[in-house]
Amino acid sequence: xxxxxxxxxxxxxxxxxxxxxxxxxxxxxxxxxxxxxxxxxxxxxxxxxxxxxxxxxxxxxxxxxxxxxxxxxxxxxxxxxxxxxxxxxxxxxxxxxxxxxxxxxxxxxxxxxxxxxxxxxxxxxxxxxxxxxxxxxxxxxxxx
Numbered sequence: 001x002x003x004x005x006x007x008x009x010x011x012x013x014x015x016x017x018x019x020x021x022x023x024x025x026x027x028x029x030x031x032x033x034x035x036x037x038x039x040x041x042x043x044x045x046x047x048x049x050x051x052x053x054x055x056x057x058x059x060x061x062x063x064x065x066x067x068x069x070x071x072x073x074x075x076x077x078x079x080x081x082x083x084x085x086x087x088x089x090x091x092x093x094x095x096x097x098x099x100x101x102x103x104x105x106x107x108x109x110x111x112x113x114x115x116x117x118x119x120x121x122x123x124x125x126x127x128x129x130x131x132x133x134x135x136x137x138x139x140x141x142x143x144x
Contacts, residue, residue: 001085001092010081010096013122021061021073028054033126041133068104076101076143083122091125099142115142
């Protein structure tokens with residue numbers, strides 16, 4: 001894979017991660033490693049601490065959506081891709097990071113928007129670890 005291919009692979013992984021968060025639950029089995037680690041820094045995300053399998057992640061994302069009507073994630077800004085080619089036809093490994101925007105309807109009926117950044121560790125083409133930080137309940141968006 002050349003540099004452009006590696007970058008596109010990383011952007012595609014992040015796009016599938018975002019699509020999974022937007023309800024495409026079947027993607028979890030295709031993009032997540034059989035066992036992985038989630039590291040969420042924002043308040044109220046303790047439920048993710050014990051999630052280590054694609055099935056658990058799918059269930060937790062569904063619960064997250066039930067609590068936040070209209071929740072929708074969008075990638076914002078450029079992706080930072082630091083992937084290395086895999087050996088002998090193996091998929092790439094490394095890191096992919098990108099800012100995102102999350103919009104949803106708040107309890108008072110107002111539309112809320114928050115920004116964050118997810119960093120994905122990819123090993124042999126699958127996500128094995130995620131670091132996520134967001135502006136949280138009182139936060140704002142990166143791009144206005």
